[in-house]
Amino acid sequence: MKRTVLLIFSMLLCAACARAADLSHPNRAEAGKLDPASCADGFSFAVMGDNQGSRKVFDFLTGLVREMKPDFAVSVGDITSNGFPSEYEMYLSQIAGAGVPWFAVPGNHEYRSAEGHTSLEGRKRFESIFGNSDFLFDHCGWRFIGLDVVAFDMLKNEQIAKLEKALKGFEGRAVVFMHYPPAVLPNWEEGYWKANADKFLALLEQYRVRYFFAGHIHIHDRLRIGPTDFIITGGAGGGLDRDIPAEQYNSPRGGAFYHFMLVKVDGDKATDILIRPDIPPDKMEDWER
Numbered sequence: 001m002k003r004t005v006l007l008i009f010s011m012l013l014c015a016a017c018a019r020a021a022d023l024s025h026p027n028r029a030e031a032g033k034l035d036p037a038s039c040a041d042g043f044s045f046a047v048m049g050d051n052q053g054s055r056k057v058f059d060f061l062t063g064l065v066r067e068m069k070p071d072f073a074v075s076v077g078d079i080t081s082n083g084f085p086s087e088y089e090m091y092l093s094q095i096a097g098a099g100v101p102w103f104a105v106p107g108n109h110e111y112r113s114a115e116g117h118t119s120l121e122g123r124k125r126f127e128s129i130f131g132n133s134d135f136l137f138d139h140c141g142w143r144f145i146g147l148d149v150v151a152f153d154m155l156k157n158e159q160i161a162k163l164e165k166a167l168k169g170f171e172g173r174a175v176v177f178m179h180y181p182p183a184v185l186p187n188w189e190e191g192y193w194k195a196n197a198d199k200f201l202a203l204l205e206q207y208r209v210r211y212f213f214a215g216h217i218h219i220h221d222r223l224r225i226g227p228t229d230f231i232i233t234g235g236a237g238g239g240l241d242r243d244i245p246a247e248q249y250n251s252p253r254g255g256a257f258y259h260f261m262l263v264k265v266d267g268d269k270a271t272d273i274l275i276r277p278d279i280p281p282d283k284m285e286d287w288e289r
Contacts, residue, residue: 023088023129027146030072030101031137038071039140042267046100046275047177047233048260049076049215051091052109054237057258058094060277061236065098068262071139072100076215077107077150077179078238083122088129105146106133107179107215123151134159136166142265143170147178154195160203167207172227172268174209181214181232185225187248188232190217204228210270211263217241220274221254229272235259 046065051058065073073095080087095102111122127133133148145166149155155163167174181191182200191214204212208227215234218241222231232254234241240256249255253274262273 023085023092025092025102025104025129026131027103027135027137028131030103031139033101034072034137034139036140042265043140044068044070044262044264045144046070046073046260046262047076047213047231048073048236049179049213050078050107050218050234050238051075051236052078052081052087053239055090055094057237059097061258061260061275062094062098064275064277065100065260070100070262073098073102074144074146074177074213075102075104075236076177076213076233077105078109078215078234079104079107080110082112083110083125085125092129103135103137103144103146103177104130105177105179106130106148106150108150111150120151123148134162140265142173142175143167145174145176147176149178149180149193153180154193155197155200157196160196160199163200164203164207167203167209170207172208172210174207175211175213175263176204176209177213179214180216181212181230185230186223187221187250188217201225211272213261219244219249219254219256220259221249221251223250231261231272233259233261 048061079091106126110126111119113119123133134146136143136145143166145163147155147159180193181188182197183189183191183194184197205226212228212230214232217232218234218238220233220235222229235258242256244256257276257278259274259276262275264271
């Protein structure tokens, strides 16, 4: 019986691969849509993660992005439940409605296998749509870097080398996105990956990386280490992790609620705003540095 179920699942994945080949939303192409004319007056971008699970919530959040009109938006993974083409089609139709360039890093749900684990086939499906799962782009003198940590539950040595190369020349003006946070950070052990985490954190400090964004944990939380604000934004529609006690949050603003982050940048100065649909805009707080 188990073998039959796995065979059926494999057949579905093969069909999924065929349909995925017809989808296209490469991150590189999205970078080509960025408007350099916005740089004179500063720019903004939105970040959210873990929308799989609720079409209604994600539709509402993408509608807010459409109204706010940032220069671009980034999803930090778990944009589908199982990496099926129909799920990718739904996601792409939703972000298209926002009307801004939209980038994506992979989450573990995109790489899901028949056993519920990550798989190379899942990675192939993701990359057939979005291009290389590690990517970077520049906007207004800032560098934005997406890294794949779900393929092997770690950052590989070659990724560390690529990251250092990418950060050189962008000291204080770089942002890093991935799905899992490094599990060595306080209260974020659910992020799984520890291999090369010490080297990763050292690079962020050395090159004064301004922001690190991740998802996977279906909450909002943040902490600052050295020059970097580490932010979990996993509230774009997935089931919220409401069982986490208050004392396990690093930030007094942390919690299990739907949200996304809006970052406004003017030169070297960046301000991030926590966007919560359940809070009126004039009551939302921002952090400036």
